[in-house]
Amino acid sequence: MKKNLLAAAAICLFTNLGFSQARLVEKVEKKGSELVIPYEKYVFPNGLTLVVHEDNSDPIVHVDVTYHVGSAREEIKKSGFAHFFEHMMFQGSDNVGDEQHFKIVTAAGGTLNGSTNLDRTNYYETVPNNQLEKMLWLEADRMGFLLDAVTQKKFEVQRSTVKNERGQNYDNRPYGLVGEFTSKNLYPYGHPYSWLTIGYLEDLDRVDVNDLKKFFLRWYGPNNATLTIGGDVKAADVVKMVDKYFGSIPSGPAVEKTILPAVKLSGDRYASFTDNYARLPILSKTYPTVPNYDKDMGALSCLAQILGQGKNSILYQQMVKNQKAISASGFSRFNELAGEFSFQLTPFPGNSLATMDSLFKQSLLVFEKRGVTDEDIEKFKGGIEAQYINGLQSVSGKVSQLAAFNTFTGNPNMIGKLLDMYRSVTKEDVWRVYNQYIKDKPCVTISVLTKGQPVKPAAPDNYTIDTQNYTAPNYGYDGLKYTKAKDNFDRSKTPGNGANPVVKVPPFWKKDLPSGVKIIGTANNELPTVTISISIPGGHLAQAADTSKIGLAGMVADMLNEDTKKYTAEQMAVELQKLGSFISVSQTLDGISFNVQCLKKNVDKTLELLEEKMFSPNFTADAFNRLQKQSLEGFKQLKSQPAAIASTVIDKLNYGTGNILGLSDNGTESTVKRLSLKDVQDYYNNYMTSQGTKVVVVGDITEGEILPKLAFLNKLPNKKINLPNPAPAPAIEKTKIYLIDVPKAAQTEFRVSNVTGLKYDATGEYYKAGLMNFALGGAFNSRVNLNLREDKGWTYGARAGFAGDKYTGEYQFSSGIRANATDSALVEVMKELKNYAANGITGEELAFMKSAIGQQDALRYETGNQKAGFVGRILTYDLPANFVETQNKILASLTKKEADALAKKWINPDKMNILLVGDKAKILPGLQKLGYEIIELDIDGNRK
Missing domain, CATH: 3.30.830.10 (Metalloenzyme, LuxS/M16 peptidase-like)
Incomplete structure (x- = not known):
């Protein structure tokens, strides 16, 4: 690193652009491969x-x-x-x-x-x-x-x-x-x-x-x-x-750095409250620690990983793996004035919060006996290095770091110092901070109780907040005056645009292997990272033939994240953390996806672990039973969240209960209960295939470098998988309201939707319909958001738009609306939809949309994930290399007449499902005055 510090006294910057008041006080340049x-x-x-x-x-x-x-x-x-x-x-x-x-x-x-x-x-x-x-x-x-x-x-x-x-x-x-x-x-x-x-x-x-x-x-x-x-x-x-x-804006009052004494607890504090929405109780424990940038920050972060992060953590091993807790995690948070070390524990049914408290204390004793290992330190340092490098993929990420460093330390050049601090953490440091901040130290324990269930707190509440001995500081609000800048130019004139930037669509390469595997990639050497996604056909659609076991694909993905023949899940996690790598398996609508992120220097070792995970899973009964129980408990939690209820039930209304697209890929309590370990093994045996497998590669690696490393994919069975096409959605005869009661809900979740059948098409009517909708619901300044948020203040945000894939498409308005404005908001939503369908877009809105979307290309291809999404769409939908050029031509030539015709064709407010999830007692009387047929549903979407 080359760093020039210029004396503050009377040094002014002169450039060929003229004189400036600014003083250049520091310049930092990158030297070699250092992280700066x-x-x-x-x-x-x-x-x-x-x-x-x-x-x-x-x-x-x-x-x-x-x-x-x-x-x-x-x-x-x-x-x-x-x-x-x-x-x-x-x-x-x-x-x-x-x-x-x-x-x-x-x-x-x-x-x-x-x-x-x-x-x-x-x-x-x-x-x-x-x-x-x-x-x-x-x-x-x-x-x-x-x-x-x-x-x-x-x-x-x-x-x-x-x-x-x-x-x-x-x-x-x-x-x-x-x-x-x-x-x-x-x-x-x-x-x-x-x-x-x-x-x-x-x-x-x-x-x-x-x-x-x-x-x-x-x-x-x-x-x-x-x-x-x-x-x-x-x-x-x-x-x-x-x-x-x-430069001419007057300085404000002086702002002094706030300094407060460290928080000290004289004893354990217990408090509790009843959560109206939680279906499962939890226990939260918090210890006071140190502010941000303190010398102990690195050691505390490492301690949090050892105790409460990942499958190899103490809490996971002592509480989750043996099915005493659904989840158990710990994390360390640092702020400017103080820090906190927190744990959150969710018990399996049958275990009380007092039991959780006792098990937590026992887990700490296990840690004390185990100690801190060399492997703990190695995996912590590997993860931190990757985390910092990945955080610099975008210019916004780099700017955010510089801004925060300068605001809180006065030195923007902190990234290398912080990384050095993390790299220098020792076993002794971690053991010291455990003893200094956690072992036998008092903490705040919060018991979250569930409404209507016989749940007791971990211990009786024992702390009363002292409001008597407080003296407010002088915040300096007296005598403030508003003084505006005096300029030698006209601020009322909006600056024009500079020359339009030249945007380069990422170049990509494609390779079809004889086995049927299709690979697409794009190289980018800005950072030494590599991202790989492998999608194998199957997923949610594979369950269409037997909907009695919906949720199987998700269970298979979860099991693939567990043990392999060579590694336990914990051992696999350790090996990946040492490398600073990440491998996860998840289900999609039509596949099982293996997702990889790693540093380039660790590609070979990471892919060896991926091969092991993909080809040598060890599906054990213990892992299956644990995941099944966690899934069943998770359904209880989802049913307490109005937004989750709304998103699940609207699909059932749109597609029907017999359509795979109307069924949640999570399954239901009854379908997940039917799953067996044999089902998991059978799915794996039947759906692992090379035909139709798609691979996306993005990062600091060329086609010639990566293809030999992916040769293990040739071991996939070469067999044809035929996924069923979903049945058509039932027609909507007229718009109705479907109401789900969540007593005392502060807001009502809105979903106003129908199935359009518009499949994803990058240059067809789907793309044009998206352009048309931009002014109605596709931007902050859209009609629905300005009406409901900015003009009325009824919501934090509202949106409407088309969604489509290879199989179908739908249109949907969604928002969380203040409960006592539910009926009025529904009137406004339907008014906006009807007006747009009847009268279309204005000339000003059309010009705004063209300007906004026409200049977005510059922002679309910056990060690895953005590039992966771009080339992934090309592979998934077999798009031509120049499809972006075609889109730009369509955008430029779209007329008001065409947009209005699209609005009239695809926005049909007279044939939509209106789903409202909220407090029936508050919202039903107002809704009954609107003239819609109202059908009440339970939280699963079944008619009452």
Whole structure:
């Protein structure tokens, strides 16, 4: 690594582009094969830090603005404000209209979002490289020109949206409140980590628009922000643009680093709560540890892997493999001010939470007797190296790392230091942190109880939160003033586009083996990684002849992840972790898929393990019985989740109970109970074949290098597998409402759908229908999302679109809607569908769609997974090499008349199944007024 540190005093940057206020304070370049993200770091007079990373491998750019403010900067009784404010930052500013931020980025062919955690809030966009200046204009406008555009109406709509987000992700989800109960019992009252980022509903109701404005003025100054830009850019050009748009924004109040004493527990704390949605109780145990970047971080991460991650972990061996627990895991989390070491245990029926608590303590004693081994350290280091390398596949991944490092340490160049820290972990380090933070140390134990079931907590609640001895700090909100930048240019003018980037579709090679195996690949040497996917015909469709044993293909995939003749599942996991490799087996609609990810240097050893897994499975009764029991318990959990219920039952309504496409590939409790170990062996004997097997290879490896390494596939039996074609879906005579009752559900899950029969076609009517639907339900600025989320605040998000494969296709609207708005929302959904079918797309919407989709190519082929998906579709659907060119021609020539005809043909609101999963008591009276026939179903989708 070559690193130049430039003295801070009076060093200015001059370029051939003119004078800039920015000071170049650091430049890091890559040297040799070291793991480093090259960058230049600048500081502006207003305190803004700029980090630029040049990566010319793809014609894209990623922009990230990270503000050093998260929920840890909030006041007691005003929780959730940082996240709420993140929503407000998308609602327009002086020169960017309402709902225009998403629209401008989408029209540029880009993607965008924001996120808030305990310690920071960030906003980011990935766009074609010709759109950089426009992105900087957008971000600068909301940094310096937000408040006059904030209105009470926008405030109320976004407050409602955030409430829906809490309902969807916390209140309406099994175990969604475990973190909330843990935090308030672990940290002292008033500690900034004692509440979740989402906040409490009562606190959200308490704040007003003036609180929001103060929050902006206190924390959203350029001096509390890091602007990180990476991709196909030149640093000198970036500095000039940033200077123009951000340089004149006044600095905000000074922001000091928060320092708090470490959390100390005087004794074990037990707390419990009843979860309305959980069907299985769980036990959560959390120990306080250290903040991020602490010297013990690496050793604690290694300890978490040994105790609670993977089949070779202590908890898995002591609790899961012997069927005492359905799951048992441990993980270590580090934040800016504190860290946590947590365990989560789900008992098999018959084992109490008190038993889980006792078994957990016994497992720690087993670990103490076993100790830390050389193999533990070796596999930990192998996994960490692969994790860091794989995280650098995308420019967004690299930018995110640089932004976080600078925000929390002031040094973007931390990746090598962190990796060195992990590589230097010793057995003694791991043993020391276990003794220092876990062994005989008090922790917070949360018992999650299930409603209506005789479940007792692990121990009686014994802790009362002390709210008396708290003194609120001075957050510095007094006397804040809003001062806007003074410019020598017109900010109201949206910057134009640079020259369109030249997008290169990944070149690929194809090879058909004599055995019938078809291989496709594309080489990419940006990172020394290789990804391989092998799909063997079978899967869910193979069960169509005997639907009494649906779930068999999934069970076969699970068993292929277990023991082989040479290795136990635990031994296989160890060998893969040492290599930093990953092999998983899963079922698909029409196959069993073997998925591989590894470092190039370890390809040979990884493929040896894949060959063993594929050709020498050892299907044992112990593994089968355990997996069968876990699957049966899993059905209970799925039936507690409204979204899972809706997604399963809508297929049954659309395709019928006798159609394989209407049956969940997970099966049902009755079908899984019928499975036997012989069924698994018979499936393996009957469906392992070379004919129709498809292989996708992506990464730092050529055709000539990989083909000899895949020669073992020739050992697959050469036999023809005939998968049945699914039966046609039943016709829908008229639109009806199907209602499933989930008492006290905070939201109603919507599915409005029908079977179109439109199979996937990259250049046919399926592709054109997708273009047509973009304005209705295919983007953030689509009609359904703007109506239900941005205008009404009834949902966290709404979407509608076509889905298709080789066998069939359907159209579906989906969303989670606030319960008390269910009837009104359904009226709006059906109104939008009917209006679009009758009147079609507007000229403005057509132009927006063409602009958005026409520029997306720059973002489509960056990562290994994206390239694999691209070439995989070519192989699966036998697409011509130039199909993307054909798509672009179709896009460019699509007229309003053609789009309107497609809408009228394929969107049929008078013949759809409406499925609503929610609280019947709340929503039925309103639905009865709408005039639809209402049919009540149980949670399995059967008529009551």
